[in-house]
Structure formats: C-alpha cells, structure tokens
Amino acid sequence: MLCSSFLHMARKSGTAADRRLAFEREALPHLDAVYSAALRLARNPDDANDLTQETILRAYRFFDQFSPGTNCRAWLLTILYNSFRNAWRRGEREQPASTSEEFAGEIEAQSRDADQSRINPEALLLSRTAGRRIELALNALPAEFREALIFVDVQELNYQEVAIVLDVPLGTVKSRVSRGRALMRKALCRLDQARGKTGT
Amino acid sequence: MDCREYISEYLAGHADGELAPLARRGADEHVSGCPICRAQLIEARALKAMVRQGAAIVKTPADLKSRIRGALDEADRRAAAPWTARLAELFAPFRAAASRVREPLIWAPAGLAAVIAIAILAAIAVPRRGLIATPPPVPEFELAISRFQQFQHDFVPNVPAEAYENQTGAVYAWVINRDPVHRVTDEADSDAFNDLARSYRSANLPDDLFDFAQAGYTITGGRVDQLPDGQPIAYTLYEGAAGEIVSLCFYDPTMAAPIGALNWLGLRSFYEYKGYSICLSFYPTGHFISILITRMPVTQLMRDVAFADPSGISR
Numbered sequence: 001m002l003c004s005s006f007l008h009m010a011r012k013s014g015t016a017a018d019r020r021l022a023f024e025r026e027a028l029p030h031l032d033a034v035y036s037a038a039l040r041l042a043r044n045p046d047d048a049n050d051l052t053q054e055t056i057l058r059a060y061r062f063f064d065q066f067s068p069g070t071n072c073r074a075w076l077l078t079i080l081y082n083s084f085r086n087a088w089r090r091g092e093r094e095q096p097a098s099t100s101e102e103f104a105g106e107i108e109a110q111s112r113d114a115d116q117s118r119i120n121p122e123a124l125l126l127s128r129t130a131g132r133r134i135e136l137a138l139n140a141l142p143a144e145f146r147e148a149l150i151f152v153d154v155q156e157l158n159y160q161e162v163a164i165v166l167d168v169p170l171g172t173v174k175s176r177v178s179r180g181r182a183l184m185r186k187a188l189c190r191l192d193q194a195r196g197k198t199g200t
Numbered sequence: 201m202d203c204r205e206y207i208s209e210y211l212a213g214h215a216d217g218e219l220a221p222l223a224r225r226g227a228d229e230h231v232s233g234c235p236i237c238r239a240q241l242i243e244a245r246a247l248k249a250m251v252r253q254g255a256a257i258v259k260t261p262a263d264l265k266s267r268i269r270g271a272l273d274e275a276d277r278r279a280a281a282p283w284t285a286r287l288a289e290l291f292a293p294f295r296a297a298a299s300r301v302r303e304p305l306i307w308a309p310a311g312l313a314a315v316i317a318i319a320i321l322a323a324i325a326v327p328r329r330g331l332i333a334t335p336p337p338v339p340e341f342e343l344a345i346s347r348f349q350q351f352q353h354d355f356v357p358n359v360p361a362e363a364y365e366n367q368t369g370a371v372y373a374w375v376i377n378r379d380p381v382h383r384v385t386d387e388a389d390s391d392a393f394n395d396l397a398r399s400y401r402s403a404n405l406p407d408d409l410f411d412f413a414q415a416g417y418t419i420t421g422g423r424v425d426q427l428p429d430g431q432p433i434a435y436t437l438y439e440g441a442a443g444e445i446v447s448l449c450f451y452d453p454t455m456a457a458p459i460g461a462l463n464w465l466g467l468r469s470f471y472e473y474k475g476y477s478i479c480l481s482f483y484p485t486g487h488f489i490s491i492l493i494t495r496m497p498v499t500q501l502m503r504d505v506a507f508a509d510p511s512g513i514s515r
C-alpha cells in the first residue's frame with residue numbers, strides 16, 4: 001500500500017463524505033464489470049481479486065481526474081488495464097511466449113485441416129454448449145485479440161474507448177477486433193471438429 | 201466496394217455499429233446485394249452475442265466486496281486526519297534532526313551494498329537462455345529496481361511536502377515558479393526546511409523536481425537517505441492513475457550511460473531493463489545522476505518526461 005493518503009486527503013478535505021458518496025454512486029456500480037474483466041485478463045481468481053481491489057483503490061485516489069458525464073466504466077477499465085499491464089507485463093512472462101503472429105499462424109495451420117464446409121453460421125448458432133466453447137476459444141486467443149474482444153463484446157465499449165483503455169490507435173482496435181473474430185471462428189470450428197472426433 | 205474490401209475493412213465495424221454514416225451506407229448496400237457477405241455479417245453478430253454470453257459479466261464475490269469496502273474506509277480514515285497534522289508529523293523527525301546540526305539529516309538505508317551485490321550475483325547466476333546475451337547488470341539500475349519494489353509497498357516520506365492552496369482546499373504539489381495557486385507556508389517557521397526542494401538542496405543534492413502534474417501525476421513524497429559511501433540520495437515517488445514513477449538522485453562520478461539505450465533526449469537516455477522502464481539523466485555539472493524508474497511502458501515514460509522536463513537539462 002502506497003503511503004499517499006496525505007495527497008488526496010489534502011485535495012478535498014472538506015468534502016470527504018461527498019467524495020465517497022459520489023464514488024459509490026458513479027464507480028462502484030461497475031464493480032462487477034471490473035471484476036469480470038480482471039478475471040478475463042488475469043485468468044486466475046486470486047490475481048483477479050488483487051487486480052480488482054488495486055483498481056478500485058487507485059480509482060478512488062484519483063477520482064478527481066474522472067470527468068463526470070464520461071463513461072465511468074471505460075475510465076475504470078483503463079485503470080484496470082494499466083494496473084494489469086504494469087504488474088503482469090514482465091515477470092510472469094519469463095518463458096519465451098509465442099508472439100501473436102506465431103500463435104495466429106498455429107491456429108490457422110490447425111484450422112486449415114478442418115473441413116471447410118463446417119464453417120457456417122448455422123453451425124455456430126446451433127451449438128448447445130456455446131458458453132464453454134466460447135471460453136475455451138477465447139482463452140486460446142493471443143492476448144491482444146482476447147483483450148479487444150473482451151472490451152468490445154463483453155464490456156460493450158466503443159472502439160474509441162477501447163483505444164484509450166489499451167493505449168493503441170483506433171485503427172489497431174478495429175483490426176484486432178476483426179482479426180480476433182476471424183481467429184475465434186476458426187478456433188470454434190476446430191473445437192467442433194475435436195468434439196466430432198472424440199464423440200463428446 | 202468488393203467482397204474482399206468489405207470483409208477486411210468494414211465487417212467488424214459494421215457488426216459493432218462503428219461505421220461512419222457514409223461508410224455504413226456503402227456497407228449496407230454491399231450486403232444487401234451480396235448473400236455471402238450478408239452471411240458473414242450475420243455470423244459476426246452471432247459470434248459477438250456468443251462472446252458476450254460465454255464470457256458474461258459475473259458477480260463480484262462477497263468477500264472481495266467487503267475487502268474493498270474495508271480498504272475504502274481505511275483510505276477515508278487516513279484522509280480524515282487534518283493535513284496540517286500530517287504535515288506536522290512529517291516535520292517532526294526532520295526538525296529534530298535539523299536542530300542537531302548536519303549529519304543526522306540523513307536516514308541510513310539497510311545494507312545497500314549488500315543489496316546491489318546480491319542482485320548482481322543473482323543476475324550472473326541465472327542461466328542464460330536462448331541466443332540473446334543478457335546485458336551486464338547495471339548497479340545503479342539494480343538499486344533503482346530494489347527501491348521501486350520496496351516503495352511500491354512501503355513508502356514513508358521523511359522530508360516535508362510543499363503545500364499549496366487552491367479553490368478546493370490544500371493540495372501538495374511540486375510546482376516551482378508557477379503561480380496559479382497560493383503557496384501555504386508557515387511564515388513564522390519558514391526556515392530552510394519547509395519543502396522538498398529545499399530539503400534536497402540542504403542535503404547537497406540537486407533541488408529540481410519533475411513536474412508531472414500536467415501528465416496526471418502527483419508527488420506522494422520524498423525521502424533523503426544515505427548511501428553506504430555516505431553520499432546522500434533523494435527518492436521521490438510520483439503517482440498517477442496509470443502507475444508509479446520513482447525518482448532517484450545521487451552523486452555518481454563513475455557512471456557512464458550503459459549501452460542499449462532505446463532513445464535519447466538531450467542528456468537523458470531511456471532503457472528497458474529487466475522488465476522496467478528507466479530514464480537516466482546526467483546533470484551537466486557536479487556528477488549527479490537522476491534515475492526515473494517505472495513499470496509503465498518506456499514510450500509512456502518518454503512522453504511524460506518530455507512533458508515534465510523540470511530543469512531544461514534535456515535542452
């Protein structure tokens with residue numbers, strides 16, 4: 001815990017209760033969204049808990065930097081993503097992780113074997129175990145594509161907001177979403193195939 | 201617009217409702233006349249809905265919720281102490297030290313040399329992986345990393361902050377020679393020890409500070425400690441919504457810029473070192489160096505530094 005309280009304490013000393021109230025009203029309704037995103041990013045509950053708590057406390061400390069009227073969820077997710085990136089960027093990635101290009105190539109190579117006739121909307125729509133399959137496919141995506149889809153599809157941010165959260169240009173968001181969906185589609189078809197083979 | 205163009209340029213934005221009106225009209229026209237792309241659009245929307253369902257927003261566990269409430273309460277409690285009392289708290293050990301002439305001004309850190317030595321040994325002991333040679337450890341950077349890690353959990357300022365007043369109340373800031381705010385000083389007591397810059401100066405260290413305020417950071421506080429060789433070292437912790445930056449400033453006549461700098465900005469050089477981003481600056485006189493260290497990406501540190509340059513040493 002950083003010993004910084006005297007800073008923000010000083011900032012709005014007369015209105016501490018108001019500040020807390022405003023924070024509870026504006027930011028805390030998004031707690032579930034923050035926690036869910038933390039879970040998807042960290043991919044383990046303990047880290048997700050720490051990440052969520054760190055995000056909320058940091059947001060509280062810097063709440064005066066939030067512009068009322070803008071999307072508070074997007075602001076919180078920006079803080080979340082920064083915390084995540086700062087804490088997880090190194091250290092944990094000690095092993096030479098495959099680059100997104102390698103990973104994407106791998107998925108594509110595997111899906112090349114797939115029966116192309118299986119890739120159709122009906123096959124996707126008719127799946128009865130969508131949730132589990134989606135989860136598997138999403139987790140198999142390289143981080144940059146997974147993150148883009150989480151923020152766009154699950155958190156329902158617009159591209160502009162996602163660009164701010166991820167600190168990348170708008171065009172990059174668009175291409176990650178586009179590519180992420182293409183990879184998801186292939187991964188899902190691959191899962192279908194695997195299921196066909198094992199009879200589950 | 202042909203199919204290839206639609207798929208690569210428009211499909212995602214179309215499914216997400218992100219197309220500008222003109223582009224949207226073009227995309228609508230294309231899919232209305234092209235069953236293949238229409239199917240792609242339907243599929244993209246279905247996939248979007250499936251991802252939303254499959255990776256749905258979940259409820260925060262109750263114990264985490266109460267942990268967070270407790271932490272917020274604790275933050276409120278600490279904030280409730282009047283800032284003047286806080287300041288006095290910070291003054292107390294400093295004043296006591298100041299009245300005892302010179303040397304006790306400085307707090308000794310725990311076995312710095314040992315820390316550096318261990319860090320170097322650890323770095324050497326790690327087997328080298330792959331074809332990329334591990335660069336030799338830089339003792340100054342190792343020091344910065346160990347301090348950064350320590351301060352992230354436990355930073356106790358030991359020199360007083362500088363207080364300003366603005367419309368919303370008192371604010372601690374490190375804005376030198378700028379005057380939108382009225383500086384709070386206890387005139388009666390206004391000796392040489394009432395702000396951070398003066399504290400650093402009185403320890404014979406450079407007294408200029410980075411003004412990261414515009415970039416959204418505030419200064420949590422400063423420390424003056426003593427290196428094993430008796431030289432003083434100043435630590436300043438900056439905090440922003442994006443992360444923390446720790447600054448170290450000390451006398452180091454032997455340091456040369458390590459190879460591998462990613463970028464240069466005047467007398468500053470930027471490095472990625474063992475998972476940290478570092479800005480190393482040489483003062484033009486006096487053999488002082490300044491190290492800024494953070495876990496934020498080096499591009500962000502460069503942006504913030506370019507924005508904040510306090511003393512013009514990069515000019």
Ligand SMILES: [Zn+2]
Pocket residue numbers: 202203204206230234236237238
């Ligand atoms: Zn078409």
